[in-house]
Amino acid sequence: MPASTDDRSSAPSRSRGPSANISRRALLTGAGAAALLLDRRTVQAQGPSNATIVFSHTTVVATVDAVHRDVALAVEGDKIVALGPTDQVLETYPRAEVYDGRGKALLPGLINCHAHLAATVARGFNEDYGFPNSARLAVQPASLLSKEEATLMVTVGALECIRSGTTTVVENTSGISDSAAALAQTGLRCVFAESVRDRENGRGPMSAELLAKSETPRFSPKLRDQGLQRISELFTAWHGAKQGRISVFPAAALAEDASPELLHAVRAFAEKHDLGYTIHLNQSHAEVDFMVRHHGLRPSAFLDKHGFLGPRLFAAHCRYVDDSEIALLGKSGTIVSHQAAMAANRGVIPPIPALREAGCPIANGTDNNTNDMLEVMRVALLTERIRRDDPLPGVRPQPEDMLEDATQGGARAVRQGTLLGSLEVGKKADLIVLDTQRVHLVPALRIVSAWIHNGQPSDIESVMVDGQFIMRNRKILTVDEGSIVAHADKVGQRIWTQVQAAGPIAVPGRPRQR
Numbered sequence: 001m002p003a004s005t006d007d008r009s010s011a012p013s014r015s016r017g018p019s020a021n022i023s024r025r026a027l028l029t030g031a032g033a034a035a036l037l038l039d040r041r042t043v044q045a046q047g048p049s050n051a052t053i054v055f056s057h058t059t060v061v062a063t064v065d066a067v068h069r070d071v072a073l074a075v076e077g078d079k080i081v082a083l084g085p086t087d088q089v090l091e092t093y094p095r096a097e098v099y100d101g102r103g104k105a106l107l108p109g110l111i112n113c114h115a116h117l118a119a120t121v122a123r124g125f126n127e128d129y130g131f132p133n134s135a136r137l138a139v140q141p142a143s144l145l146s147k148e149e150a151t152l153m154v155t156v157g158a159l160e161c162i163r164s165g166t167t168t169v170v171e172n173t174s175g176i177s178d179s180a181a182a183l184a185q186t187g188l189r190c191v192f193a194e195s196v197r198d199r200e201n202g203r204g205p206m207s208a209e210l211l212a213k214s215e216t217p218r219f220s221p222k223l224r225d226q227g228l229q230r231i232s233e234l235f236t237a238w239h240g241a242k243q244g245r246i247s248v249f250p251a252a253a254l255a256e257d258a259s260p261e262l263l264h265a266v267r268a269f270a271e272k273h274d275l276g277y278t279i280h281l282n283q284s285h286a287e288v289d290f291m292v293r294h295h296g297l298r299p300s301a302f303l304d305k306h307g308f309l310g311p312r313l314f315a316a317h318c319r320y321v322d323d324s325e326i327a328l329l330g331k332s333g334t335i336v337s338h339q340a341a342m343a344a345n346r347g348v349i350p351p352i353p354a355l356r357e358a359g360c361p362i363a364n365g366t367d368n369n370t371n372d373m374l375e376v377m378r379v380a381l382l383t384e385r386i387r388r389d390d391p392l393p394g395v396r397p398q399p400e401d402m403l404e405d406a407t408q409g410g411a412r413a414v415r416q417g418t419l420l421g422s423l424e425v426g427k428k429a430d431l432i433v434l435d436t437q438r439v440h441l442v443p444a445l446r447i448v449s450a451w452i453h454n455g456q457p458s459d460i461e462s463v464m465v466d467g468q469f470i471m472r473n474r475k476i477l478t479v480d481e482g483s484i485v486a487h488a489d490k491v492g493q494r495i496w497t498q499v500q501a502a503g504p505i506a507v508p509g510r511p512r513q514r
């Protein structure tokens with residue numbers, strides 16, 4: 001692993017704005033007030049509509065550097081239209097529905113840039129077996145799901161996304177069309193990253209065993225064309241659907257399963273349609289060894305050679321990158337999607353400080369089994385602090401940095417930075433409402449710090465996407481959560497009975513050897 005150079009000063013990496021406790025007077029007249037003043041242009045447009053909602057007397061984390069206390073935020077249609085003193089906002093929107101925001105905090109919705117939602121079915125049998133999964137189950141649980149049951153598992157994952165504060169999720173898999181309608185129905189903002197591979201003599205992710213018997217990769221134009229066709233059809237059917245809530249991006253599955261032609265085609269599709277694109281990258285030692293053995297280059301260098309790196313790419317993982325790859329990723333402006341919780345499960349901390357230093361914007365994702373981005377932010381904070389080995393440990397990064405990665409960083413990765421990632425006038429109303437009156441959150445002057453260190457998903461009482469509540473007062477409004485959970489449990493019991501019947505399930509290291 002490369003050493004993370006740390007020649008920056010020991011001061012926190014970003015200066016924090018002075019607005020953590022901005023006064024009413026400052027809101028109206030002080031520096032920075034312009035951004036907070038009501039957008040008067042919207043007043044005439046309001047008319048008799050009752051589609052406006054005002055969150056009153058509340059705390060608003062507008063950006064991580066601008067936390068406003070005792071203010072109101074107004075949403076009209078799909079947009080934030082005002083942020084300012086409650087009496088003024090209510091005066092401007094007298095017919096608005098009022099959401100009492102006392103004892104609450106509004107945060108930008110979290111953006112999960114790398115999920116495999118159907119992997120909920122393998123909970124408990126993926127997190128503890130290393131990567132690639134060494135469980136060697138006689139039959140894979142996912143293979144026992146019907147198409148409808150796989151969609152059910154996707155929906156369970158999506159419900160967990162909502163309950164843990166995610167408003168945008170990038171679902172990365174192949175064959176998304178099967179579950180696209182169900183995912184759209186949840187009300188989440190979605191990016192469908194349809195994933196393609198074209199290696200025909202084996203498929204990754206690479207393991208030591210697969211590497212030992214691997215041959216020079218052969219690539220199939222047929223597999224490639226079929227995959228590109230799937231992307232094209234999904235794009236035609238879904239890109240821009242649900243008032244723009246759904247996007248479709250192309251994805252190469254894995255470095256070890258991609259030909260140069262596939263990499264070119266994925267990037268070309270993204271450029272033609274002004275999209276982002278993604279890939280799993282530098283996930284394991286076995287992947288690196290496979291690429292060096294068969295291509296003579298480490299994975300990121302292979303992608304660089306074939307023109308795949310760049311600011312449209314958000315590459316997932318980048319765990320095992322050396323200094324030369326870090327330099328290539330940084331120079332190209334490639335975004336790194338960091339799945340901190342899954343990386344920690346895999347016993348690895350990616351060199352995030354060095355990647356940041358090199359110029360890579362950082363976004364976050366959950367990867368498999370869990371879809372809890374609050375947990376991801378917390379693990380990312382702790383593991384990056386460990387990784388830094390600063391002279392004064394425990395200072396960098398700050399919780400605000402983590403929230404920035406999970407909101408503005410994610411917005412950049414999904415190429416909606418002007419619409420998402422912060423709660424500012426003119427942006428989309430994608431937000432979460434925290435109940436701050438909880439034993440683990442009071443007293444908390446720095447709500448971002450308190451929530452990332454001590455928070456729980458159950459602190460989230462409401463979630464809004466595109467100006468619509470998809471959860472309100474802890475009730476999911478878009479799908480029937482109770483019946484979905486009951487059905488998924490029933491299916492899961494059947495699947496695991498079948499898996500156990502097919503062969504023994506060993507837990508590594510158990511019983512414990514002393």
Ligand SMILES: [Zn+2]
Nearest residue numbers: 116280316367
């Ligand atoms: Zn993945």
